[in-house]
Each structure stands twice: as structure tokens, then as C-alpha cells.
Amino acid sequence: MTLPGTYILRRLLIALPSLLGISVILFTVLALAPGDPFGELVSNPNIPAEVAANLRKKFGMDDPVMIRYVRWLGAMVQGDWGFSFASRINVSDLIMQRLPVTILIIGSSQVLALMIALPVGIYAATRPYSLFDQVANTLTFIGFSLPTFFTGLLLILVFSIQLDWLPFVYRSDIAATGWRFLWEHFKQAIMPVSVLGLFQAASWTRYVRSAALDVIRLDYVTTARSKGLKERIVILKHVVRNALIPVVTLVALQIPAIFGGAIVTEQIFRVPGIGSLLISAILANDTPVIMGVTFVFACLVIFFNLLADLLYGWLDPRISLR
């Protein structure tokens, strides 16, 4: 079925206040912070005090907070995200350079997680307390108790240092073309993607299993079986879709954690994405970049929440009718 346009529009209208709320929180944090973005200029001995004061006046640093917030938000909306102190280019350009890698890594790790969690969770739910279920359960517990930074180091230790199969530094400037280029990219993406993907798969498997277990006990599933439908059809057509409804909610709640894991993973494998950009900007006191990247992360979280909401409406038609 197709989603009614009004439902999508309503979801968009709900997402907008959250985005505004996040921008307020971001700005408040920045306004409350002891240092100010011009600290870099003031401490620079080459700039006379009155020039710094004039600059402050020109950029309206002494105006009331409300006015500064509105002006800042206006600039952000228009795409004027400031200028990086460290690399001397526009923040928006810098982020746009780095964003595709992050999206690629996060996207493929989520696909990997889904490809593990769905079959394993559903198979475990159809045979609760069997050997398979117990092994899967233990592995998921281990999976989400292993922090991403430790799994990353373990993978590097085994596959890069001991076996020397995979490179442990992610390079964006691979000097090759065609299949070789793709192969090299695939090889260097394996470890970051599996670190993130396995961590997500662990918690998702648990969600899928318990949600499917709840649905399998319902009367309509018994009805479907007693109609003489094949078990495969009952599970795939009747159970899975309804079991996914609570799973989508839980996955949506985890989205911020996914981005947190992405930052760590990018840092370990030196993936040139926005996560490692954030860390290097923090270490270099590069305030405009820090603000920009944090805001991009916030937008991404809201966007994926919106996507989850739309998926929710598709899985459960009762919702979009309301």
C-alpha cells in the first residue's frame, strides 16, 4: 500500500519542532560555555585588542542571547556554517567532503545488522529454548557487552596484525581503477562495517526474537496454521510483519547510539568521515566545525527517526489512518 501524503506531511511537521529543540539545546550549550568563539582571536598576539573588539561588535557577540540565537539559526538555515579555524575552508564544504563515507559505513553496517538479526531472531523465536536459541542468546549477550572500541582493536589484532589480511587504516586515495578499486574499498570497509554491524545485530536479534515470540503465541497465527498454510508462509507472511512493528520503535530509539558507535569506529580505523572530523576538531579547538558536525549528527538522527516513523506507518496501516 502507499502512504497517504497527509501522513508523511504530518510526520514532517512533527520532526520540525524537534530540530528546533535540538538547535536551542546546541546554542544554549554554546552560550553557557565559559570560553567564546573569539577566544582564538583574542589570545592571538598578532591581533590588536581593538580589532578583536570591533570584530566582536561586527558579529554581534554583545547582543542579547535571543537575537544571537535567531541570527545563528538564520545563518545555519541558509547554509552559512562558518569557517574552519584549523583547515581554512568553509565548514559546510568540509562536512560535505566527509559525509558520504560516514553514510556509506553506517548504511552498510545497518544492512549487515539487519541481515543477521532478522533471520537469527525469527528462527530462534520459532524454536524457543532450543540449543540454537540458547547459543544465539549467549552470543547476543556477548555481542552487546563488547564495546565497539574493544571489538575494533580485537579485529585489528587478529586480521591486520596476526593474519595480515585486511588494512587497518582506511584510505580515501586508493590509486587503482575498476574492479581493483572496488575490491580495495571493500577490503578496507570490512572491519569498520562489521564492528558496527555486529554490535547492532546483537541487540536487534534480541528485539526481533522477543517480538516474534509475542506474535507467534497469538490466535491469528494458530488460525493461519489450522487453515493448512505452510509453516514458512505463516512465519514470513503473518508473523514477521507484525513482529517488526515493536522492533522499529526500539531501533528508532537506538539511532543516537548508532552514531555514537560510528564516531568510535571511524576513530579506530581512521575512516575519514564526520565522526573522526569531530574528534580532530575537538582536539584542535575548532569550534565552528564542532558545532557544524554536532548539528549534522542531530539532523541525521531526526532524519532516521522520520524514516522509522514512515516505516512504522507502512508496517501498521492502522497508524496512518488516524
Next chain:
Amino acid sequence: MAGSTLASPSADFKPPGVPPAARPKRAASLAEDIWRRFKRHKLALTGGLILLVIALAVAFGPWIWKVAINDIDFAARLKPPSLKHPFGTDDLGQDLLARLLYGGRISLAVGLAAMLISVIFGTLIGAIAGMSRGIVDNVLMWLTDLFLSLPQLPLLLLIIYLFRDTLKKMVGPEVGVFIMIVVVIGGFRWMPVARLVRAQFLSLREKEFLEAARALGASRARQVIRHILPNAMGPVIVAGTIDVAAAIIAESTLSFLGLGFPPDIPTWGRVLYDAKDYLDIAPYWALFPGTMIFLTVLSINYIGDGLRDALDPRRVL
């Protein structure tokens, strides 16, 4: 009301129909019952034992293993585990066992303190939202949902970046960083607790026993503290247990990114951060702290799982 004041102090303290002498025994039997149910979960029990060993080791270990954590010895650089240094040494020849025992104190303390903050704050917000209808409830829940959709790690990093130096100047480097990390981690983890508590409040406040309490003239504060909260605590305890694990991971993540504790406070994450550049020549250096984090978090998660089963009255065990 004047007539009832005499009777109420004693009547307040015992539920109707239960003779005072029987109460301590009943209370004990509830704890016994939870313990009996918890024991059934063998992995949770094992997790509890492992956590107990780790907690005792970091609490008393530094008094038994009396090697200074910052005892630099270049003759013993990057030595693999031996009798003299059971966990090996780092690039400055510092004893890793001593550092991990000491750092474990900080890691566990951060986990517990951050959990307390998130549970107290979350319970407060959830209770207020659950007791008040209408606009207050709506605003608080909107705020909770907003916090749930914040990108937590970037914001943690941003806040630490902005406030680190000021706090260090105010209360000293160790205490300042500790307070900041605990408050910031706790401050971003209260939302699930608030939602749980609110949901419990919404269902409990319509129950008959609460109607009875209201009919007896119990004030709102009394209804909340004596009647609703004790009944709402089950899921909160479970969430709080899992929160300790999450806070330990959060602290190690910050330290691993080099933005947590300074190098002279060797929390497990910080030791990992220092070890990651020596993976090829000294893998044990990274393996020990990583295993400590993993074991602690795994044990806590299993304990939480066991508590979930033990505290759920509908579940037959």
C-alpha cells in the same frame, strides 16, 4: 480530623489487618523470594559472582598489590606478563595490574554515580509527569522524547570540550573531570527511566489500593512515596542495573577517544587508549583492560536479566 490525629501516627505505619509483629518477617520473605527467584538464573548468579570478585579486587587490591601506579621504570618497558608484573608493563614501565586495579575503582565509581543520577532524575521527571495530567505531562514527555533523539556522544564530546577547563580550575583536575563525566553521562541517560516510571504511575494511580489510600485521606506526597513508588521500582531497578553497564561503556568510550580522564588517572578506557598504538608489539596491554570492561559489562547485563525475571511478579519461577 482532630479525633484521628491520635490514631494516625501508629495507623500510618502498619497496613490494616497485619499485626505489627508479623511485619519484619514478611519484609524479609519478600527479599528472600526475590533472591530465590534470582538464584534460578544461573548465568545471572555467575555474573553476580564475577562482579563481586572484580569489585572486591578493585576495592582491596591496591592494598595487597602495593606497586605504585605511576612508578616509571624504563628498564622494564613493554614487558609481557611475568611473575614480577602479572599483567605486564606499559611503554613507561608502569605496572599494568596496579593501574587496572586503581582504574577499576574510577570506572566502577563512574558507572554507579552516573546510574544514581540518571535514576534519581528520571524517577523525578517520570513521577511528576505521571502524577500531573495535561500540559505538564505533555511538556515533560516532549522533553524526554527530544532528549532521546539527541545525538548523545557528539553532545557529550561538545560539552566536555566546552566546560572541561573551567571545572578543572574550579575543583581540581581529578574531581572536576569526575564530576563532569558523571553528570554528563547521567544527564543523557535519564529518559528511559522517566518513561518507565511515568508508565508505571499512569497504571498504578488508577488501582484500587490507591483509591483506598485516597479515601483514607492520604496526601499526594504520601500516595506517591508510600504507595506508588515502591510498586513502580521493579522495572527501575532493572533499568538502573543496565545503566551502570552503559555508563561504564560511555566513560570508557570518552577515555578511549582521549577526551575523558587525564593519563594520570588510568581508567580502563584510558589504558586502552594508551595501548592502541602498541597493538603489534604489546597486545596484552590492550587485552587486559578490554577484557575487564567486557567482563564487568557482561556480568552486569546478566544480573539485569536475572533481576528482570526475579522482580516480575507475573512470571512463575
